[in-house]
Amino acid sequence: MILYTRPTSVNCSHGRFLLTTEGGLVIGIDAGGSHTRALVAGTDGQRVGAASAAGANPVVHGWDQALTSVSGALRAALVGVDPNRVRLLVPAIAGIAAKDASRLQADVRSLCHALGFACPVYPVSDLEAAFAGGTASTNGVVVLSGTGAVAGLIHDGRLVRQIDGYGWLVGDEGSGFWLGREAVRAALAALDGRGSATGLVADVAEALDVTQTPDGLVTEVYQHQPIRLAELAPIVTKAAAAGDAVAIDIIRCAADALLTAVSALHPPGRSRSPTRIVLAGGVLTGPGPVADIVIERLRAQYDRAPVLGTDGAAGAAWIGLGRILQHRAPSTHARLIQSAD
Structure with missing residues (x-):
């Protein structure tokens, strides 16, 4: 903020x-x-x-x-x-x-x-x-998911309340970085036996150009800036579209995190809906399952379609x-x- x-x-x-x-x-x-x-x-x-x-x-x-x-x-x-x-x-x-x-x-x-x-x-x-960037209105809610993720309540054109946007280390839930990190975590869990089998193992290893082993993945990840994990977000989207159950769960969790932020700013069922709900950032303005879920549920909860701030x-x-x-x-x-x- x-x-x-x-x-x-x-x-x-x-x-x-x-x-x-x-x-x-x-x-x-x-x-x-x-x-x-x-x-x-x-x-x-x-x-x-x-x-x-x-x-x-x-x-x-x-x-x-x-x-x-x-x-x-x-x-x-x-x-x-x-x-x-x-x-x-x-x-x-x-x-x-x-x-x-x-x-x-x-x-x-x-x-x-x-x-x-x-x-x-x-x-x-x-x-x-x-x-x-999405509306000429001066009042409403904006939720942004790109490399990071953050949501805010706008009144008279000014930000009056913010949720998340705390950075990759402690926040940014539902962001591109978060999706990429969850892909790596899911792959590691599948490899060491804690998690379910998933095609993300092969997908992540191929994207990082490493062997499909915990050591290979971890070594490569820690050799680069953490934010690089955002580049793996499309892998989750592709795997979810192919029916991978683990990837689908990651997508749902990302959408839930973003929707929870909107609900905290303006709970559904209030007598007055926010004047506008604007979606911004590549995860929400481009085609993909996270955007699809968020748009559908916002339309149902607030009886209006969000607009895109591109x-x-x-x-x-x-x-x-x-x-x-x-x-x-x-x-x-x-x-x-x-x-x-």
């Missing part, structure tokens, strides 16, 4: 930056464990530039590498764009604690200076950006437009999201 510290270098009124917007641009940055995306957009929602780079979650990659990825995406997105037209930059970076918000703001400003321009920086939560950078840019414009039309949101696809 991230708490925003308002910049002191610009004048603000009612939460908005008093800046000239004619011909102006906003930049939205969405950075997670696997990817960093930057989107440059006009005040009409039209995309002007976009680029991606490696992941920039500082918990996963370290602070310096995170800034390197953000800088790379930002530099590439600005190719052919006059950076002096940029009125506001909105970074949404996973893994940023509240205590690091000011540091992030200062470091991103430094990146801008290094690229030859200066503008206010307005950091937001990655959950706020993910929610805005571009957090577009969501961050939409938030930025709300800082510099007196009014944002729904058609602008639609144009911004569509142009980012």
Whole structure:
């Protein structure tokens, strides 16, 4: 979770930056464990530039590498764009604690200076950006499952409550990393006799290019960054589709974890359903059994279908437009999201 510290270098009124917007641009940055995306957009929602780079979650990659990825995406997105037209930059970076918000703001400003321009920086939560990437509404629930997993309650466009997002070591249940780790654990349990036989043994061993032995699997896993296990998530999906009982159980457990988070934020049966439920992250926005289960059960529990937030950078840019414009039309949101696809 991230708490925003308002910049002191610009004048603000009612939460908005008093800046000239004619011909102006906003930049939205969405950075997670696997990817960093930057989107440059006009005040009409039209995309002007976009680029991606490696992941920039500082918990996963370290602070310096995170800034390197953000800088790379930002530099590439600005190719052919006059950076002096940029009125506001909105970074949404996973893994940023509240205590690091000011540091992030200062470091991103430094990146801008290094690229030859200066503008206010307005950091937001990655959950706020993910929610805005799926809807123009300002109230609802967002659940994100990509490399990591986290859910949040959004009120007036701000994150007011968060569940999970605690990182690979103690949380991120139902994430891509969690799926990959469970695949390895299931394979080890099958090999040493604690668990049921499963095709995941051969699948995991093949993916890691090791022998089908506990020693082979464990040695390879510990030679790399833990987050690499997220790359094994598709193996679980494929095995479940083929009818592997152990893989099917892992898929169900992942979906249950994500649904439990939503229920904790907004219990089913309340007199008022959340205005919107937004699903984000590759596990939930791409085709696959986890997404299928989550979507079906959310539709049944809340009597409405969730919407997909497929571009957090577009969501961050939409938030930025709300800082510099007196009014944002729904058609602008639609144009911004569509142009980012």
